[in-house]
Amino acid sequence: MRSEGSGVPRRNVMRLLGGLLGALGATVLFGPVIAYFWPAKLEEIPSEPVAVGAPDLVPPGGSMTVRFGRYPALIINAPDGMRAYSAVCTHFACLVKWNPESGMIECPCHAGFFDVADGSVISGPPPEGLMPLDVFVKDNILYVGSEA
Ligand code: FES
Secondary structure, three states: OEOOOOOOEHHHHHHHHHHHHHHHHHHHHHHHHHHHHOOOOOOOOOOOOEEEEOHHHOOOOOEEEEEEOOEEEEEEEEOOEEEEEEOEOOOOOOEOEEEOOOOEEEEOOOOEEEEOOOOOEEEOOOOOOOOEEOEEEEOOEEEEOOOO
């Protein structure tokens, strides 16, 4: 049966609409699953280093989360020196925290653990390590970011 005045059968139009609605439904249902396996990259490096303050704001064994561009950075005063990483977990973008008792950087969302020495993944679902950032002291001010 053909619709009047058209060369396209009504059945084909209904099949096309059904297929489009099916594809839309599948996208709504499976989009979050796909995003789980291919999380968005949330990186933005400020062009200038960011001043944090006096170096003793981060005591030995302690940490501090600071704003670094649009996303936070985690500064850790580790036993072998200051370290800084993006505080955004590479799995699903939760904020990671330093745990001085375990000696690891931890993501509370899905139990991701990172090595304080280089930000690499120790265990858990994060697909890659934390992005390392430069940290340095100049004129008695602690900075995060590349020294110009
Ligand atoms: Fe960090 Fe899932 S968001 S482990």
